[in-house]
């Protein structure tokens with residue numbers, strides 16, 4: 001149960017999937033959660049779950065400024081900001097030109113940069129707090145049909161790593177979390193209708209498990225977390241023998257395609 005002195009957590013992309021589950025889990029842990037998004041019907045439903053449901057489009061300077069002003073007026077501070085809003089685009093490279101990459105970057109990278117830039121002066125003034133970035137395993141490795149999405153998440157991780165260095169000694173922590181594939185409307189929203197077919201047999205993490213992992217990373221102030229034992233094993237193998245891992249994945253994909 002939160003009180004007016006409970007820490008304030010702002011979560012972008014809280015109208016669906018991982019952000020929705022995180023907003024609920026953090027509220028249950030006693031945070032005053034500001035859940036953000038654009039979808040008005042989902043924001044009305046979110047209003048019943050969190051301290052404040054806020055219209056905030058991370059691609060729009062004015063929307064971000066208004067959102068930050070509203071939070072300042074209502075709570076006076078932000079203790080944790082979770083840059084979670086994100087979109088996907090999954091297609092062959094021939095269908096992924098600069099316009100497609102720019103659109104994904106605008107939300108996944110510049111959305112976080114824009115909101116962070118608007119909040120940073122007061123975070124610094126407050127002298128304590130956590131900036132959490134929801135990246136992806138696709139920010140650490142390349143995947144087929146993922147050029148735009150992988151570019152955005154690699155860039156987001158690079159931004160977060162450099163930000164962490166810049167903020168040393170300020171009392172602010174930067175926490176990056178990389179979920180594996182999670183069972184949310186994300187791929188469907190991105191128009192990737194053959195995701196299940198292309199990844200037959202793959203077990204998806206639930207949004208609630210991903211949210212619990214993000215919350216734990218925030219509470220530990222862990223600089224980089226890979227969620228899920230399978231992803232952790234995969235990345236250990238990737239570090240030790242990247243080409244062997246590529247060969248195993250190609251073989252697996254061929255076997256799955258043959259059915």
Ligand SMILES: NC(=O)c1ccc[n+]([C@@H]2O[C@H](COP(=O)([O-])OP(=O)(O)OC[C@H]3O[C@@H](n4cnc5c(N)ncnc54)[C@H](OP(=O)(O)O)[C@@H]3O)[C@@H](O)[C@H]2O)c1
Pocket residue numbers: 012013014015016017018019036037038039040042056057058059084085086087107111134135136137178179180181182183184185186187189
């Ligand atoms: N699902 C996965 O397999 C997976 C795996 C690894 C990482 N991730 C990352 O996890 C994050 C959440 O994904 P999800 O799976 O929960 O997807 P989702 O269910 O599609 O949710 C995406 C959220 O982002 C919000 N959003 C999109 N564009 C926005 C914008 N311009 N301004 C503000 N909010 C915006 C959406 O809200 P509105 O439509 O209301 O604006 C929605 O709440 C993303 O960053 C994604 O890249 C997902």
